[in-house]
Amino acid sequence: MLKELHITTGSRTEFVDITDKIRAVVKESGVKDGLCFVFVPHTTAAVTINESADPDVRKDILDFLNGRVPRDGSYKHIEGNSDAHIKSSALGAGLTVIVKEADLVLGTWQGIYFCEFDGSRERQVLVEVMSR
Numbered sequence: 001m002l003k004e005l006h007i008t009t010g011s012r013t014e015f016v017d018i019t020d021k022i023r024a025v026v027k028e029s030g031v032k033d034g035l036c037f038v039f040v041p042h043t044t045a046a047v048t049i050n051e052s053a054d055p056d057v058r059k060d061i062l063d064f065l066n067g068r069v070p071r072d073g074s075y076k077h078i079e080g081n082s083d084a085h086i087k088s089s090a091l092g093a094g095l096t097v098i099v100k101e102a103d104l105v106l107g108t109w110q111g112i113y114f115c116e117f118d119g120s121r122e123r124q125v126l127v128e129v130m131s132r
């Protein structure tokens with residue numbers, strides 16, 4: 001069951017916790033055991049799994065990326081958002097999570113984040129849940 005989620009970001013770079021939205025798609029799918037694919041169909045955004053307990057972790061990751069890949073770096077891409085493209089490829093456009101007993105198998109501190117690198121704007125996240 002392919003589901004399309006809509007995310008509205010509020011900053012140029014931002015991590016949005018989408019764990020609950022993905023979890024809801026898994027429940028809705030009726031799949032008990034299998035795999036959940038999360039895919040971002042954008043070239044200036046990404047999806048990643050990391051700590052959801054301390055919000056400073058997301059901030060540190062963003063600060064690291066923004067510091068190493070600055071917006072005003074020396075790039076050739078005429079659109080002026082090469083930093084966002086680089087960050088998107090660095091983190092990746094998709095990930096897979098195991099589904100067990102109709103729920104995501106995540107570590108205690110793990111959450112799923114939509115990573116905005118060229119906001120703010122309307123974004124899509126595609127979710128496919130497959131049964132074993």
Ligand code: ZN
Binds near residue numbers: 077079080081082085
């Ligand atoms: Zn571009």
